[in-house]
Amino acid sequence: MSSQTNAPSAVLVEDLSVDLGAGPILSGINLRVSDGETLALLGANGSGKTTLVKTMVGLVPPASGRVALYGADISDRSKVPWARIGYVPQRVNTVPSMSATAEEVVMSGLLSGRCLRPPRGSRALVRDALGEVGLAERAGESVHLFSGGQQQRVLIARALIRKPRLLIIDEPLSGIDRTSKIALAASLQQLHTAGATILVVLHELGELSSMIQRAVVLDQGKVVQDGLPPGSTGNDPGHHHPDALQTGRHPVPELRMGWRK
Ligand SMILES: Nc1ncnc2c1ncn2[C@@H]1O[C@H](COP(=O)(O)OP(=O)(O)OP(=O)(O)O)[C@@H](O)[C@H]1O
Incomplete structure (x- = not known):
């Protein structure tokens, strides 16, 4: 599906902050995922990936900012498809x-x-x-x-x-054997080929690397990278995406993620 149409973004996150009582977990997150895009959300342990996707589906309340899915603000659940x-x-x-x-x-x-x-x-x-x-x-x-x-x-x-039409999936590659990872990658690829938008939380692209078009990296609750996935040359037109705003169309470097408490 083309991002050139006027169709609303599959996911729109605007100036989102989340605080569950012990200080900010996410702050100032802006993210737009186009219909049909495949995006990996990367980052070290505790960087806020799970909190972000939970907020997207309404399981965690924002402290400020907003999330809309296909143009429907999730604060009005009845409008969301x-x-x-x-x-x-x-x-x-x-x-x-x-x-x-x-x-x-x-x-x-x-x-x-x-x-x-x-x-x-x-x-x-x-x-x-x-x-x-x-x-x-x-x-x-x-x-x-x-x-x-x-x-x-x-x-x-x-x-x-x-x-x-939109699949949000949190760390599907962890804890499963290699055969299952390959089978899962094939299923997700099939879903994507049929036009679905896929947002996947990962520690490394692994078996999904060939299908991921864009990588967004969180660090301490903030987006610190948004661009082509690590290892991408940027020469493949299928990997260019207009939403890769913050770093232009440069590949996100390989992550060097240290341990965090
Ligand atoms: N319900 C909660 N109440 C308070 N703090 C929380 C809650 N859920 C998560 N946190 C904190 O928010 C931070 C981000 O957690 P989150 O699970 O979103 O990170 P993550 O990037 O998904 O980590 P991992 O890669 O280990 O799954 C952590 O410091 C965590 O302790």
């Missing part, structure tokens, strides 16, 4: 007593506020989605018995089955 927005958190907290199977969790992605009956043919869709994350064989098992990485893959399948 949530049905086409997928969010996969970094860590999954399952309730041990909740014995939902992987199939049931993924199926719930097909339910809407209006219709609580899965649509016809949904079982096959669920199996396909679980197959995409390498868990088709475990569809009938209870998710609380899964490892953290497997639980996140179930949530990724739940997000993919909705065919999201």
Whole structure:
């Protein structure tokens, strides 16, 4: 999808600050993600990546500034097209007593506020989605018995089955094996080819490096780099993006991230 149209940005963050009580976690964040773009949010531990994506989907309140998804300010939740927005958190907290199977969790992605009956043919869709994350064989098992990485893959399948126009996904590569990483990269690439916008929190581009068009780096709650992903030459027209404002179209350098408390 072209960023040349007058369509609203998939994500618009304006002068956003977040403070959860112990001082600012994010300050003065400005970010525009165009429809169809693939963007990696990078930064050291504690730099604010998860807080930023949580704020984007309304899980963390801004202290000031605003977030809009497809032109709808998230402070007015009823206007946001949530049905086409997928969010996969970094860590999954399952309730041990909740014995939902992987199939049931993924199926719930097909339910809407209006219709609580899965649509016809949904079982096959669920199996396909679980197959995409390498868990088709475990569809009938209870998710609380899964490892953290497997639980996140179930949530990724739940997000993919909705065919999201915007997918926000927090550290999908951590805690999963290499085969699953490659399979996940292929699924995300397919989603992107179909026109979806993908915003992914990462520590390193890894298996997703070929599909990431833009990298934004946070440090201590501020955007410190915004440009082409590390390793990009900038010669590929597919990697140029008009929203890479702050550093022009220069590649973001390889990150040297130290430990932070
Ligand atoms: N609910 C909260 N209350 C207070 N402080 C918080 C809360 N959530 C996060 N923080 C703090 O905000 C800062 C940013 O955390 P965040 O999880 O957003 O960083 P991150 O870049 O995603 O880190 P990581 O790469 O380790 O996942 C950290 O110092 C963290 O301790």
